[in-house]
Amino acid sequence: MDTRLSEEIKRLTALGLHRRCVEGDLARVAGLTLEINRLKKERNAVVCAHVYQTPDIILGIGDLVGDSYKLADDCRRTEADAIVFCGVHFMAETAKILNHSKKVYVPSSNAGCSLSEGITAADVRQLKAEHPGLPVVTYINTSAEVKAESDCIVTSANAEKILRRMYERHKAVIFVPDRFMGLNLARALGKIPGKDIFLWKSSCVVHERFQPELIDVYRKKYPGLVALAHAECPSELIKAVDFMGGTGDMMRYVESTNAAAYLLVTECGFGELAKLRFPEKNFIAMCRLCPYMKSITLESVLALLKDPAPREVLVPEAVAAKAKVAIDRMFELAAG
Ligand code: SF4
Incomplete structure (x- = not known):
């Protein structure tokens, strides 16, 4: 086997990705991440990865990782010439608004919301x-x-x-x-x-479908369970859980507490990442996949880096200038 490929397999294994791949698939993933990371350097591009992406994207090629707020904030400071947004289209538009002189791309034409x-x-x-x-x-x-x-x-x-x-x-x-x-x-x-x-x-087509009555079912099954839900969930479900917040808040909550088990009521990618970050903690699955987020794959990122033009995200200057005022107000009030 090529030395660079075996080094890449070792790197991904150290990140825990072997636990998220079926037998024999790590070599395929490593081939893709190796080539993507090479092209990223060549094009001075940075990859933003939302926490709803799969671990091969987040850990294998992500440079900036987080929720919508963190990614928008981090993007403002990047010195890269291009931003490849592994998230949905509105997130890439936000990056473009905040970095109007940079090229911003999204790898899938189906990454709506x-x-x-x-x-x-x-x-x-x-x-x-x-x-x-x-x-x-x-x-x-x-x-x-x-x-x-x-x-x-x-x-x-x-x-x-x-x-x-x-x-x-x-x-x-x-x-x-x-x-x-x-x-x-x-x-x-x-x-x-x-x-x-x-x-x-x-x-949200993902969060609106969680059923509140299931929270109680899980509590009976797993004593000491703590239920966390995203703020996009229906109010009846939010009333039944212990914590409501965004994904960044949920990750911090898990990190700073020591519950017998955690029920993460949100998109499945978040739970996958939490399991990799905290392998010693116990997570109970109650999640749904976002078809828009999951339309992005390593293959689509590689195709984009080889031929970026069709996937460029454009925002007219006048629209971007007005939208930036409202986004800057968020940064000002969130910090204050
Ligand atoms: S989970 Fe998917 S559909 Fe729901 S808000 Fe996020 S991107 Fe939009």
């Missing part, structure tokens, strides 16, 4: 006309055009904190597009939907 596709800029303008004077607080899972119509962007990592800050100055807000996240935040903040917070109707 039901939340992002559930609202348009015209919908936001309509909401503003119905509720004049109210600020529009927008979840990051939206298109560049929707962000450009917004006053402040939030992620699941900072939405509660930023909304608290907004309520210091405004009696009510418009929150889009995730209806469940809006209801969960309203409950956490003691606000009344339809009076203090006006919501849109979109939802």
